[in-house]
Amino acid sequence: MEPLAAEVGWSRKRLWARLRYQIGLTPRCAAQLVRFNHAAHRLAAGHSPGSVAAESGYADQSHLHRDVMTFTGCLYVLAGR
Known part of the structure; x- marks a missing residue:
């Protein structure tokens, strides 16, 4: 965050x-939502949850699973594979 702040002065x-004023987050x-959006698109494209978690910056698959539950309340996305 500091490099971005320094860049804009x-x-x-x-x-x-x-940022909070402009986007309400x-x-x-906001970064968590961007990461989840990337992961959700990869999951929807049929990529494995483990590879999606690794490629999207999650610590592990269970970390991705928690975000899926938080943002969608859906178990099927990861459990159905």
Whole structure:
């Protein structure tokens, strides 16, 4: 976060406040949604959950599974494979 703040000439605190104001999410939550979106598209394309987790920056498949449950409430995406 600091490199981005430095690039725009703001403090980290100001960058966080502006992002939260503009999109209604903290940078961490926004990044989590971007990562999940990437993973969801890979899963929908038929890639294995293990490879999707690794390629999308998740610590492991169970970490991806928790995000699937958090954002969709759906078990089938990972359990059905």
